[in-house]
Amino acid sequence: MTPAPVISAETLSLTFETNDGPVHALKDVDLTIDKGDFVSFIGPSGCGKTTFLRVVADLEQPTGGTVSVNGMTPQQAREARAYGYVFQAAGLFPWRSIGRNIALPLEIMGYDKAEIPDRVRRVLELVDLAGFEKKFPWQLSGGMQQRASIARALSFDADILLMDEPFGALDEIVRDHLNEQLLDLWARTEKTICFVTHSIPEAVYLSTKIVVMSPRPGRVTDVIESTLPKERPLDIRESPEFLEIAHRVREGLRAGHSYD
Amino acid sequence: MRFILPILTVIGLIIVLWYAGAVALNAKWTLDQASRAGTTVTFTELVADTMSQGRPRLPAPHQVGAELWNTTIQPCLEGRRAGTLECVTNRRSLFHHAWITLSVTLAGFGIGTLLGTLLAVGIVYNRAMDASVMPWVIASQTIPILAIAPMIIVVMNAVGLQGFIPKAIIATYLSFFPVVVGMVKGLRSPEVMQLDQMRTWNASASQTFWRLRLPASVPYLFTSLKVAVAAALVGTIVGEMPTGAVAGLGARLLAGSYYGQMVQIWSALLMAAGLAGLLIFVVGAVDKAVSKRMGYRA
Ligand SMILES: Nc1ncnc2c1ncn2[C@@H]1O[C@H](COP(=O)(O)OP(=O)(O)OP(=O)(O)O)[C@@H](O)[C@H]1O
Ligand SMILES: [Mg+2]
Numbered sequence: 097m098t099p100a101p102v103i104s105a106e107t108l109s110l111t112f113e114t115n116d117g118p119v120h121a122l123k124d125v126d127l128t129i130d131k132g133d134f135v136s137f138i139g140p141s142g143c144g145k146t147t148f149l150r151v152v153a154d155l156e157q158p159t160g161g162t163v164s165v166n167g168m169t170p171q172q173a174r175e176a177r178a179y180g181y182v183f184q185a186a187g188l189f190p191w192r193s194i195g196r197n198i199a200l201p202l203e204i205m206g207y208d209k210a211e212i213p214d215r216v217r218r219v220l221e222l223v224d225l226a227g228f229e230k231k232f233p234w235q236l237s238g239g240m241q242q243r244a245s246i247a248r249a250l251s252f253d254a255d256i257l258l259m260d261e262p263f264g265a266l267d268e269i270v271r272d273h274l275n276e277q278l279l280d281l282w283a284r285t286e287k288t289i290c291f292v293t294h295s296i297p298e299a300v301y302l303s304t305k306i307v308v309m310s311p312r313p314g315r316v317t318d319v320i321e322s323t324l325p326k327e328r329p330l331d332i333r334e335s336p337e338f339l340e341i342a343h344r345v346r347e348g349l350r351a352g353h354s355y356d
Numbered sequence: 357m358r359f360i361l362p363i364l365t366v367i368g369l370i371i372v373l374w375y376a377g378a379v380a381l382n383a384k385w386t387l388d389q390a391s392r393a394g395t396t397v398t399f400t401e402l403v404a405d406t407m408s409q410g411r412p413r414l415p416a417p418h419q420v421g422a423e424l425w426n427t428t429i430q431p432c433l434e435g436r437r438a439g440t441l442e443c444v445t446n447r448r449s450l451f452h453h454a455w456i457t458l459s460v461t462l463a464g465f466g467i468g469t470l471l472g473t474l475l476a477v478g479i480v481y482n483r484a485m486d487a488s489v490m491p492w493v494i495a496s497q498t499i500p501i502l503a504i505a506p507m508i509i510v511v512m513n514a515v516g517l518q519g520f521i522p523k524a525i526i527a528t529y530l531s532f533f534p535v536v537v538g539m540v541k542g543l544r545s546p547e548v549m550q551l552d553q554m555r556t557w558n559a560s561a562s563q564t565f566w567r568l569r570l571p572a573s574v575p576y577l578f579t580s581l582k583v584a585v586a587a588a589l590v591g592t593i594v595g596e597m598p599t600g601a602v603a604g605l606g607a608r609l610l611a612g613s614y615y616g617q618m619v620q621i622w623s624a625l626l627m628a629a630g631l632a633g634l635l636i637f638v639v640g641a642v643d644k645a646v647s648k649r650m651g652y653r654a
Pocket of ligand 2: 145146147
């Protein structure tokens with residue numbers, strides 16, 4: 097018997113009613129994500145990647161179909177604090193030091209006061225920010241702020257991590273480094289990760305499953321299961337296998353584009 | 357230090373203009389006196405006289421300075437009240453009146469801040485209040501305080517309240533407004549993303565208020581407080597006028613104008629200005645300290 101999927105969507109649709117008429121952000125999306133999957137969402141701007149993540153996170157209500165998270169409705173999952181969400185922008189609170197920003201979800205979730213400093217220190221080390229606990233957000237570079245926001249999403253024990261273009265604003269070198277760290281973290285914690293990106297190499301390098309989407313209406317056009325091993329040094333990106341998967345993703349994106 | 361020179365320059369300029377004004381405005385009286393006595397005055401005599409009249413139209417700066425000195429510090433240094441606490445608590449001391457005005461101002465400012473904040477919370481959290489309260493808040497400020505103040509005094513008097521409380525109500529009436537406006541804006545200042553974040557952590561409404569909306573509103577609050585504290589002082593002084601001019605800087609202003617005592621008016625005015633400066637300085641200092649603690653760049 098296969099274990100129940102962590103996230104499953106069936107004919108999931110979401111239409112925004114706007115002044116210029118309805119916008120079909122998602123249309124009949126079927127998708128299953130299993131425990132421990134690292135799923136990348138890739139597709140042109142406006143194809144509904146963010147919307148899908150937001151529906152899973154119960155920040156947006158679907159207008160059709162169903163979605164379940166850990167076998168629950170998104171609302172129940174949110175109330176059970178089943179996931180950590182990393183937004184496109186870091187969104188740290190400017191009046192809180194980095195350490196206190198990371199402690200914020202822990203305070204809200206009622207973690208034991210004595211336990212909080214330990215957790216904060218641990219996740220700061222995880223994202224290479226040890227020693228920046230007392231600094232305020234404006235004293236950090238954009239990339240460091242983004243890492244702090246990832247640390248914040250990791251500070252509590254949610255086994256799902258939803259990440260919306262977390263590395264979009266970072267330079268290539270930092271990005272490579274964070275990609276490695278993220279894989280490392282994923283391997284150690286066995287979290288299920290949903291990761292939105294615009295970069296084909298990033299998607300192929302990180303994922304066990306790549307979801308290719310196309311816009312107007314937002315649909316899933318291809319789901320590619322990666323054949324790469326779990327252990328992935330950076331130079332795997334030059335292997336023929338890697339290039340082949342990347343090629344398939346590119347083809348999928350092109351097919352979606354020719355749609356309109 | 358960079359600020360000292362410009363400030364001194366402006367003060368110097370004001371004093372020069374003030375002296376010129378005193379000469380111009382008081383000359384008529386001197387000339388009238390001279391013609392009535394059938395004498396003539398030289399220009400130097402004229403200037404000297406305009407600056408030392410008993411009841412000048414515009415008292416010269418040094419006359420106001422002397423009056424201020426004589427009604428504040430001087431009684432504590434010499435005379436029968438020297439060295440006793442009474443030198444500042446008696447009815448002739450301007451400190452006594454300034455303290456009365458200050459205490460009412462602080463009470464009105466405190467209540468106004470509290471009331472303004474509560475109203476703002478109601479407006480932000482309750483749609484019915486948002487639609488119904490805000491127009492009234494704005495309308496309340498379109499009625500001149502000079503019309504409202506005597507009514508408040510009379511109505512309060514009818515229910516047996518005199519002195520402190522009616523004046524504090526008038527101060528509150530002026531000072532709650534900037535707080536409402538600023539706090540509504542401040543409590544609504546968190547971005548959608550920050551609110552979404554709280555939602556992903558399943559934060560309760562009160563957690564969102566205390567940990568997000570309230571801290572986000574602090575810079576807006578202090579901007580409002582600086583306006584509110586000055587407004588409370590104005591309200592207090594206005595409130596002191598129709599109460600029979602018993603005590604407070606407003607009463608001194610009114611009494612001065614009854615008896616044509618321009619020197620008294622000007623010294624009360626300068627005292628009020630000093631008080632306003634002090635209050636705004638204190639609010640500013642608290643603002644700085646809080647901002648620093650909250651990590652905002654200076
Ligand atoms: N709150 C909203 N109201 C109306 N339309 C919306 C709303 N949010 C998103 N949309 C629309 O839904 C579509 C999908 O948006 P979404 O943000 O999911 O795209 P995306 O794939 O994340 O794009 P990007 O790569 O640019 O971030 C877009 O056409 C967008 O205009
Ligand atoms: Mg997006």
